[in-house]
Amino acid sequence: MNQKRPIRVLVVDDSPTMVNTMATLLTLDSRIEVVGRAGDGNRAVSLARLLRPDVITMDLLLPGLDGPGAIAAIMADAPARILVVSAVADRGADLGFQAIRAGALELIAKPNVASGEELRKWGKDLVNSICLMADVPVVSRRPRREVVAPPPSTGARVDIFGLAASTGGPPALAEILSRLPKDLPVPMVVAQHITEGFTPGMVRWLAQVTPLGVAIVRDGERLEPGKVYFPLDGHDLTIDRGVARLSRTRGGPCPSGDLLLASLARVYGGRAGGGVLTGMGDDGARGLLEIRRAGGVTCAQDEVSSVVFGMPKAALDIGATEQALPLSAMPDFIRQCCSKPRVMGAT
Numbered sequence: 001m002n003q004k005r006p007i008r009v010l011v012v013d014d015s016p017t018m019v020n021t022m023a024t025l026l027t028l029d030s031r032i033e034v035v036g037r038a039g040d041g042n043r044a045v046s047l048a049r050l051l052r053p054d055v056i057t058m059d060l061l062l063p064g065l066d067g068p069g070a071i072a073a074i075m076a077d078a079p080a081r082i083l084v085v086s087a088v089a090d091r092g093a094d095l096g097f098q099a100i101r102a103g104a105l106e107l108i109a110k111p112n113v114a115s116g117e118e119l120r121k122w123g124k125d126l127v128n129s130i131c132l133m134a135d136v137p138v139v140s141r142r143p144r145r146e147v148v149a150p151p152p153s154t155g156a157r158v159d160i161f162g163l164a165a166s167t168g169g170p171p172a173l174a175e176i177l178s179r180l181p182k183d184l185p186v187p188m189v190v191a192q193h194i195t196e197g198f199t200p201g202m203v204r205w206l207a208q209v210t211p212l213g214v215a216i217v218r219d220g221e222r223l224e225p226g227k228v229y230f231p232l233d234g235h236d237l238t239i240d241r242g243v244a245r246l247s248r249t250r251g252g253p254c255p256s257g258d259l260l261l262a263s264l265a266r267v268y269g270g271r272a273g274g275g276v277l278t279g280m281g282d283d284g285a286r287g288l289l290e291i292r293r294a295g296g297v298t299c300a301q302d303e304v305s306s307v308v309f310g311m312p313k314a315a316l317d318i319g320a321t322e323q324a325l326p327l328s329a330m331p332d333f334i335r336q337c338c339s340k341p342r343v344m345g346a347t
Contacts, residue, residue, distance in 0.1 A: 164257025166279025168307025261287025
């Protein structure tokens with residue numbers, strides 16, 4: 001049996017101790033080869049051009065060129081899959097979403113080391129993320145002309161719209177939310193898979209690009225039109241008669257897209273709308289199917305505009321939707337079904 005070549009990884013961090021620790025943890029797995037190490041952003045860009053690694057782990061607070069600047073340069077000249085590994089703090093979280101906008105795929109918090117066993121567990125999680133990342137197509141961030149496709153016509157009207165997303169989700173959400181009007185007549189709820197600690201930074205970042213109100217919802221809070229709600233770190237969000245309910249996640253993708261979308265189907269029935277965006281795995285597909293079965297409006301991001309087509313493909317495969325939309329068409333689709341009067345018998 002032919003064995004795949006090892007995943008070539010460049011490790012970037014300004015702490016020699018952290019670089020050595022990560023390199024040691026990564027090379028314990030035979031699927032990974034650490035091909036380079038860098039302690040500043042300029043060196044990271046040079047090594048990315050020279051070595052052409054499959055995956056780069058990137059710190060954010062770097063001397064010289066910072067993490068987001070280095071990522072932007074790498075994605076323009078030597079595109080690679082970039083995984084941000086950084087401390088979770090206000091500045092780190094905010095820089096993290098600048099890094100996502102520049103082209104990074106995921107955010108992982110540095111370990112808060114309490115024992116050797118915890119460090120080894122963190123290393124295994126890092127290895128798993130890198131191995132998943134290695135299968136993601138590399139997308140250059142060179143400027144390109146965006147063609148905005150018209151959304152399909154729908155006469156349906158919804159009273160709430162939910163989205164589920166994972167890898168590639170934050171920039172997709174930024175694209176959608178930035179093009180929705182301030183007076184959107186319904187609330188929106190979002191399940192974006194994210195490492196615990198980064199939700200506040202994501203919410204601050206998205207609030208800067210949209211006229212809508214963006215907030216971390218409180219348990220028991222009543223949802224309002226024109227606002228976008230995210231669950232608290234480490235919690236799942238469901239909706240009960242227009243009120244948010246938070247519960248500690250019980251494992252699996254966090255927050256759960258399936259739980260969120262299924263709750264919309266249960267409460268709103270045919271007045272629910274939902275969509276599944278880019279991401280690994282199949283979370284959100286079954287919840288979206290519940291919305292469709294209830295007579296609501298459903299859509300999924302198409303393959304061309306998805307960073308990872310896993311979640312949208314799963315939704316399409318099980319018949320949760322027939323609408324595979326380019327990202328450019330989704331804001332108009334959402335606006336249309338949130339504003340038109342409902343037509344009896346529309347699906």
